[in-house]
Amino acid sequence: MAPEEVKVNGVWAEAELEKVAMGGRLRWREKNGKNADRSLNLAREVLGLRREGNKVKIDAILDKEDKVRCGSGVARGGEKALLRKEVVLEAASEPAAEAWREEIQACIDSLGRPKRLFILVNPFGGKREALRIFMNEVKPLLDAAGIYYLMKETQYRLHAQELVTKLDLKSYDGIVCVSGDGLLAEVLNGLLQREDWQEVIKTPLGIIPGGTGNGMSKSLLEDAGEKFSASNATLSIICGNTRKVDVSTLTQGDRKFFSVLMLAWGLIADVDIESEKYRWMGGIRINFYAFLRVFRLRKYQGRVHFVPAPGYESHGEPATTKIEPCEVKTNDSEGTRGYQGPTISFKSSDWRSIEGPFIFLWTHNVPWGSDVTIPAPDAKFSDGYIDVVIVKECAKPTLASLLANVSNGSHVKYPCAMYLKVKALQLEPGQRVNEPEKGGIIDVDGEVLARGSGTYLNGKSTDLMDYGTPIKVTVDQGLATVFAPIAATECKPSF
Template identity: 50%
Template structure:
């Protein structure tokens, strides 16, 4: 771990450690030390307790090199260190100063914790008990645990939760529960205050793209202990939220939208769920060998530096904005209430819209770098830049596509000449049918769940929130707040909105 700035000593005292007298110090920079041991209080010390003349320091340290994972990404393990003070006055002073320093860090004291026992390998309950709970207890964090019992349960709870009782909401799950919580907060009448509550996530699902992105950005492994520590430390960073709208119907996304190849693999491979994560590779090969292309078009506002993509369009003729037309499915869309967050207020007609016509192999929008623990979909994505990263494939030979998909684990796929990679500030998807069979359409996948199914697609008989039609996507820069593994000053400085 990086060493803290030492600064002046707040405390300096002779103590007994393991039967030996040694000097112990606590500096204004947050370094606690004795003998050969140094602890960064901000990063490593969870809490302490007083037992008789002893202070028990509860902390985390890095596991021995090579004991858990490869490379320089190391798992954290719990440790308890005992300092015996030599007088009652010294014991009182050390207890007081240690508590004052910990209190000054602004760490969360009360958390609401969702545990999804059904996601991924159904291991979330075990992960909470073995990895999360001991760290929260060591840090004296109070918590309320809610196991999710059915789809959208977390959304229902977040919608009505008394947020004044908590300093944050934590999801021990994959990305799905986190997205449910976001949507629950944003449909509240008090959404403007609700969305300010920090959200944390501990990896315990199939797709752990958000927590992987957070931890990897600081060189930490995607492990439950590291994720829990990032929550306990209380550091925060802002996150863009994308509002996907179709008429009056809205969905709030924090991860990704896929249409075409990626969506087909993600959703249709569910039939092979018994294979575990290997189902994606197995079905991905099938889909590449039987490659589909989709008609349609995309309309977008490019970020600065990407204006060369697409062709300029006449906004009045091409773009349908809210209130001017409402696409409808056969059963009609499932609409949300009028109150709650309605999406960012943007003069859409004043923007520099450009258009690209299909056919397309794949359209993939990403808000953060990682789509899963092994999928770096958008290596240049930022948490709060006001943009979505667009990864587009229009045409690609099958062999090249196989090689390209192998590059997803390190982000090298975006360097392929068959991939267009750019940043967009707003986006309109106009999906169409398959090129080879006009009677069959595709799937629109948002944050790992089906947002819309076209006719003849996989499980097309099932109802979805939106119809397989035009979607408008707008980005609200830095709307949500996440617990993060380190304090990123760039995220604390407001970036001017265009």
């Protein structure tokens, strides 16, 4: 669009719409003696717009210093809260204003932003604030962007999985979870259990932090240099940018569970799950129970087999136990319902082993486990590998220090911590050392996958797998798609 003289926020300016690969930029030079150059990045900084007479009113996202935000988060160089501000472009006539509106809207439409979303809110997770977060922080942004949505509150465990299994996904451009990571895992499993999984797994998934563990949301925002917040997570969904993420398949006989985040066994799982009994303490319950578990340290018998990624072949010992070949039927086999896992095969000679006892095993597909812990600092979203942290022997004071440093990722540098990447893994969990009548807990994406005898709520909850029987973990590179922030690499605040 050629430069044109208009008023912007009441000041005469020469404005033009610059069309670029990422949707375009509205630029203007004010004619008030200052000759200030201003601009709006349509992809990152514009929610929506409307015309009223000869005025085009643009809903923009700014920081509290009244500068247009850089990226879909805060302005570079500080963590400033979001501020919405209206930018008013006043043309000479209504037809001229409509031409501006059409051109700007066409640029925004070219970005492929979602128009219809299915939103799941878990009202029971974390501090039970997910519904408030949706109403106060998510809904206003979606309304301003003109996005239609259907919101459902989940009522019980696996409710989201049931809903997604039957959902007509042709009616939506994405599924959004306002919750912790557990709800995202339910949605993923619901999609992959469908007969049409090959199509529906292409549906972008969004995660807005509203639970206890928010590792996926934190990982996505941090990778783009954005402040961790529900508002920034919502903006990344509105912008429609996506990226691929690895999906792990956990197999035990005919049972399967699909994960995009983590698996924990030993100390980490004990703290995560057993600290639920202290939920009345709030967030401090994790630190309190971690201290208690270090003081009363448990160790677990068991064995871990793995196929190392290139560069990690020196870890462990050659497997002496025969490992069943990691083979999966092709996913288009007749009679097969749902995704069966990656079609790969490893020879027995590919496997290496580590014998127990163990203090903990912790695997991750993404760097962050919550907004304050980064268990796998080298993890990538779509590299086809699982990052693994193993601690076998560690003095209690050193272990306490190691756990304290999970907040900055330096725990992996401790001599007692083994950090490696693997292509596949098999866990054979055993009983507690000196307490052979008691087992442990296996925690996947914040939910209990299996628990042994003598553990918290054992016998009072139905788990997906059995404790003690080997569980094999394989990874399918980039199988799922998630909404992700646009990295702020070329954005220059100018307003």
